[in-house]
Amino acid sequence: MPHSRALQDALRKVQDAAQADSTGSGQAHVDFLEAIRKLNLASETPAETLMRMRFEPLQSAAIRIALEAGIFAALDEAQGRSMTATLLATKTGYDALLIARIMRLVTCVGVADEVGENTYTANDMTRLINQPGLSGGEKHHFDLFFPIGARLVEYMHRTGVHQFPKDDSELSPFRYAHNGMHFFEYFDKTPEQRKYLDDYMAVRRVGLATWFETFPMAQTLCPGTKTDQDEVLLVDVGGSWGHELAAFARAHPDAHGRLILQDLPKVIEKVKGEAPPASVECMAYDFFTAQPVKGARAYYFRNICHDWQDSICEQILVNTAQSMERGYSRILIDEYVLPDTSAPIRGSSMDFLMMMFCSGIERTKRQWESLLDRCGLEIVRVWRTRSDYEQIIEAQLKE
Numbered sequence: 001m002p003h004s005r006a007l008q009d010a011l012r013k014v015q016d017a018a019q020a021d022s023t024g025s026g027q028a029h030v031d032f033l034e035a036i037r038k039l040n041l042a043s044e045t046p047a048e049t050l051m052r053m054r055f056e057p058l059q060s061a062a063i064r065i066a067l068e069a070g071i072f073a074a075l076d077e078a079q080g081r082s083m084t085a086t087l088l089a090t091k092t093g094y095d096a097l098l099i100a101r102i103m104r105l106v107t108c109v110g111v112a113d114e115v116g117e118n119t120y121t122a123n124d125m126t127r128l129i130n131q132p133g134l135s136g137g138e139k140h141h142f143d144l145f146f147p148i149g150a151r152l153v154e155y156m157h158r159t160g161v162h163q164f165p166k167d168d169s170e171l172s173p174f175r176y177a178h179n180g181m182h183f184f185e186y187f188d189k190t191p192e193q194r195k196y197l198d199d200y201m202a203v204r205r206v207g208l209a210t211w212f213e214t215f216p217m218a219q220t221l222c223p224g225t226k227t228d229q230d231e232v233l234l235v236d237v238g239g240s241w242g243h244e245l246a247a248f249a250r251a252h253p254d255a256h257g258r259l260i261l262q263d264l265p266k267v268i269e270k271v272k273g274e275a276p277p278a279s280v281e282c283m284a285y286d287f288f289t290a291q292p293v294k295g296a297r298a299y300y301f302r303n304i305c306h307d308w309q310d311s312i313c314e315q316i317l318v319n320t321a322q323s324m325e326r327g328y329s330r331i332l333i334d335e336y337v338l339p340d341t342s343a344p345i346r347g348s349s350m351d352f353l354m355m356m357f358c359s360g361i362e363r364t365k366r367q368w369e370s371l372l373d374r375c376g377l378e379i380v381r382v383w384r385t386r387s388d389y390e391q392i393i394e395a396q397l398k399e
């Protein structure tokens, strides 16, 4: 049995954290989840913990099959009515026994409810995972990561692990597993995966504070913005569908200044072809070239820098830094700022994922300072979200 004092201690911490969580602070909620995770560890024997972790990938596999087979969609459409495996088999075209085996595991992890023998209903998680953003996230992670995982050991022994490849001769785990393609090249060639990524990016932080609540743009930068008609308030560099600019425009319709969305030509073409967010200007721009928008009040980078190792990230940031007006323009980087010790599991996982996917990295404050310094930039302030997820780094040209 696990050491009972450690268990009692972990239980007490969960109770305290539960109490704090009822105050509604985002950070208290993160702390509460962390206390439960530690309680879980304290309750298990080491062998039980290892066994649990070893089996976790199977949960992802069951969820991915259920999603692809349309099981979650069928349950969601039933609008609260229960469905048997046999009925699900008729709806989806898959074998009833196969569905029962998938659902045994899926309901164990709570993504639907088992309400009788081989009988299920949708719950909140079923409905959520059936929406394009969350199903996109599931497909993006599973389809891109599992081929890497399957060949990881072979990769280590054949090429060594290249955290930060020097050139194209050094393969990243992603390139090794995905026919030599770089991360964004892969999306060019697989439009359905590009769509999963875009759908996912648009909702990834639903329920959390928006970046312009964490960084009070309307109170800090908007008041000092020049009043010229052509003034650019905000450029979202690599902004995908422009969801963040659109959200800002909705929340602050009276803010003065243009809002410009930049991304690769193919992405911008698609955004223009669909319904570009009103009041947002779309501009094709490759961030490895000089930033064409000069002297904007703010250049916003969300989940961009973590995709790239330092030497490449420097090029991206310098290209924009060279277009900034000293003392006026700001760069806003919306990313993790990992603590030096006891990093939370989500940030630690994201860092590992960035290494696997794109030779990128989640950075600590010291690593951010050093990177920005090499780009001629300095941190004005790190604006902390109420939870331990991504923060906003406000930076300017060095004085």
Ligand SMILES: C[S@@+](CC[C@H](N)C(=O)[O-])C[C@H]1O[C@@H](n2cnc3c(N)ncnc32)[C@H](O)[C@@H]1O
Pocket (backbone or CB within 6 Å): 184, 201, 202, 237, 238, 239, 240, 262, 263, 264, 267, 285, 286, 287, 288, 301, 302, 303, 304, 307
């Ligand atoms: C991880 S996504 C982040 C999207 C968005 N900023 C967000 O957080 O929702 C990275 C974005 O960078 C864009 N991107 C990749 N390479 C680029 C380049 N060379 N120039 C401009 N954008 C690029 C991608 O098309 C993609 O939209």
